[in-house]
Structures are given as C-alpha cells and as structure tokens.
Amino acid sequence: MLAELIDRQSLLFNRTTPVTSNFVVDSDDISVRRFALDGFDLVDGLPDIFAALAYLERYLGLYLRQYASVHDPFASEIRLAKVDRIPVCSPAISESFQALHFDMGLPLDPDLAAGSSLFNFAALYVPYNVVNPHASTRLLPLRRLSLSPDRALASKLDVYVKEYGDGWAKPSYVNTGRLGSLARVLDSLNAEPQLTDYYNKAVWEWFNEIPSEDGLIEYQREAEFFRQFEIDIETLEDRVQLVPGQLLIIDNISCVHGRVGRRQFEEVYQVLYGSPSVSQTQIIHIKDHLVASMESSRQKNESKQRYGFAV
Numbered sequence: 388m389l390a391e392l393i394d395r396q397s398l399l400f401n402r403t404t405p406v407t408s409n410f411v412v413d414s415d416d417i418s419v420r421r422f423a424l425d426g427f428d429l430v431d432g433l434p435d436i437f438a439a440l441a442y443l444e445r446y447l448g449l450y451l452r453q454y455a456s457v458h459d460p461f462a463s464e465i466r467l468a469k470v471d472r473i474p475v476c477s478p479a480i481s482e483s484f485q486a487l488h489f490d491m492g493l494p495l496d497p498d499l500a501a502g503s504s505l506f507n508f509a510a511l512y513v514p515y516n517v518v519n520p521h522a523s524t525r526l527l528p529l530r531r532l533s534l535s536p537d538r539a540l541a542s543k544l545d546v547y548v549k550e551y552g553d554g555w556a557k558p559s560y561v562n563t564g565r566l567g568s569l570a571r572v573l574d575s576l577n578a579e580p581q582l583t584d585y586y587n588k589a590v591w592e593w594f595n596e597i598p599s600e601d602g603l604i605e606y607q608r609e610a611e612f613f614r615q616f617e618i619d620i621e622t623l624e625d626r627v628q629l630v631p632g633q634l635l636i637i638d639n640i641s642c643v644h645g646r647v648g649r650r651q652f653e654e655v656y657q658v659l660y661g662s663p664s665v666s667q668t669q670i671i672h673i674k675d676h677l678v679a680s681m682e683s684s685r686q687k688n689e690s691k692q693r694y695g696f697a698v
C-alpha cells in the first residue's frame with residue numbers, strides 16, 4: 388500500500404486516510420514535547436522511507452491527540468498528502484539556497500483561498516544509500532520573533548495578500564490568496580513593498596540576484612532584508628545537517644524552513660501532511676495564529692540553546 392504512494396509527484400489526498408483515525412495507542416516510545424515547543428523535531432535511525440512514514444503517522448497522531456495547537460480545527464482531516472524523492476529537476480539541483488518558507492504556502496485570504504488545501508506538516512527523510520549529504524536545513528520557529536503589535540501586521544497582511552498574493556502570470560494573472568515566503572509576510576509592513584514581484588518565483592529564486600556556489604550571498608541578502616524589521620535570523624534560526632536515517636519533522640504553520648548548500652539528485656524524501664480543503668473561518672484561524680506567533684515576546688533563544696542541534 389505505502390509503496391504505491393511514493394514518488395507519484397502528485398497529491399495523495401484521495402488515497403490516504405486521516406492520521407487521527409489511523410492512530411494506535413502503542414506510542415510510548417515517542418515524545419512530541421520538543422515538537423510542541425519548537426515546531427520541529429529530529430528523529431534518528433529510521434532504516435527506510437517505509438519506517439519513516441510509519442513513524443510519522445504515529446508521531447503526528449500522538450501530537451494531535453496530546454497537544455492543543457493551531458492544527459486542532461483540521462485534526463480530523465489531516466492525512467498524508469505527498470511523498471516524493473527530491474530534487475529531480477535541474478534548477479532545483481543546481482541551486483544552493485532556499486529562503487525561509489512554508490511548504491506550498493499558507494492560505495491567508497479567506498475569499499481567494501477558501502476551498503484550497505493546507506499543508507499542516509512537512510518532513511524530510513534521508514535514505515541510507517545517500518552518500519555524504521552536506522546541505523543544511525534552516526529552521527525558524529515563528530515564536531522566536533517578537534514583532535511589536537504597534538506595527539499592525541494583521542491588517543497590513545490582509546491588504547498585501549489580496550493585492551500581491553502568490554500565484555502566476557500566464558495565461559492570465561491568478562492570485563491564490565497564499566504566501567509562501569516569510570519575507571513576503573514581513574514585506575506587508577513596508578509602506579512601499581519590496582518583494583511584490585516574488586509572487587510567481589520558485590523558492591530557490593528568492594534573493595538570488597547574485598547566485599553563489601555555496602548559497603551564502605543569497606543568505607546574506609535575505610538576512611539583510613529581515614534586519615529592517617529588527618529581526619536577526621543569523622542568531623534566531625537553527626540549522627540541521629541531516630544524515631542518512633534521519634527524519635526532520637516540521638510544523639509547516641508554526642515554523643518556517645529554508646536551506647543553504649546544494650542537494651544531490653533525489654537526496655531526500657519530502658513528505659507533506661495536510662487538509663484537503665479549508666474554509667474561510669479556518670483561513671482566518673491560520674492567519675490569526677501566524678500573526679500571534681510573530682508578535683510573541685517569549686524568550687527568543689531558549690529552545691536553540693537547550694537542544695543544541697549541529698550546525
């Protein structure tokens with residue numbers, strides 16, 4: 388059954404069943420506490436993608452049952468939505484940088500995005516036959532930000548998404564009412580937005596006007612963009628250099644991720660769990676959570692220092 392779901396390069400919503408309905412009580416070996424705090428977690432020693440997927444089902448089932456979270460309104464719907472070995476196409480293989488983003492973007496405009504899918508959780512798994520992976524995944528839990536509520540992010544974000552949401556230009560302009568880039572969420576605060584032309588760019592094209600071999604120039608340009616909002620991503624983000632057998636689990640609403648360094652052909656499995664269709668009320672719930680997380684003033688580096696992931 389699982390083998391039929393892998394590498395279809397298409398969404399699986401019609402082929403899978405909700406995590407909570409698959410839940411088995413036998414999950415005493417799993418702790419989701421770190422995930423509940425930070426929005427990401429790292430698991431070692433999974434022998435293959437089948438073991439990784441079985442673990443993810445149990446892990447997310449346990450998390451959705453044990454912790455109140457932004458995912459609660461979707462809990463009865465969240466299911467495996469995508470399992471693909473990546474990268475497979477040439478631009479994605481040659482690029483060495485990804486800006487901080489939500490996989491597939493977050494639906495943020497209740498009028499434009501109602502009825503579209505939400506991807507609640509993302510995961511990356513490196514198989515044992517991959518030799519010497521060296522890319523670093525960047526992780527930034529949004530609760531580490533502490534934007535002042537005086538900036539009025541909520542209302543400015545509404546205007547920005549309606550005007551400049553992600554989409555495409557051809558054959559005719561479409562605004563999906565989603566945003567994929569954290570930088571674009573913050574760009575809504577600018578009196579004169581700077582990233583409006585990113586609406587149809589791939590994740591590796593952001594900040595890459597001067598492409599570099601190791602992705603560091605792009606990273607510095609992104610860091611510079613964030614500094615105008617008094618956000619220092621160089622001290623706030625974690626980095627994880629995944630090794631074979633490791634599974635990285637990410638809360639795709641509460642934690643953005645990116646990358647520096649190049650991936651080999653089909654180096655990782657990308658796994659997404661999501662909800663097939665969200666309502667206008669649910670989209671407002673997502674947006675409210677996003678804004679509240681970014682305006683949180685909880686202690687910034689608490690988690691990073693406690694877990695000490697390898698850089």
Ligand SMILES: [Fe+2]
Pocket residue numbers: 488489490644
């Ligand atoms: Fe991603």
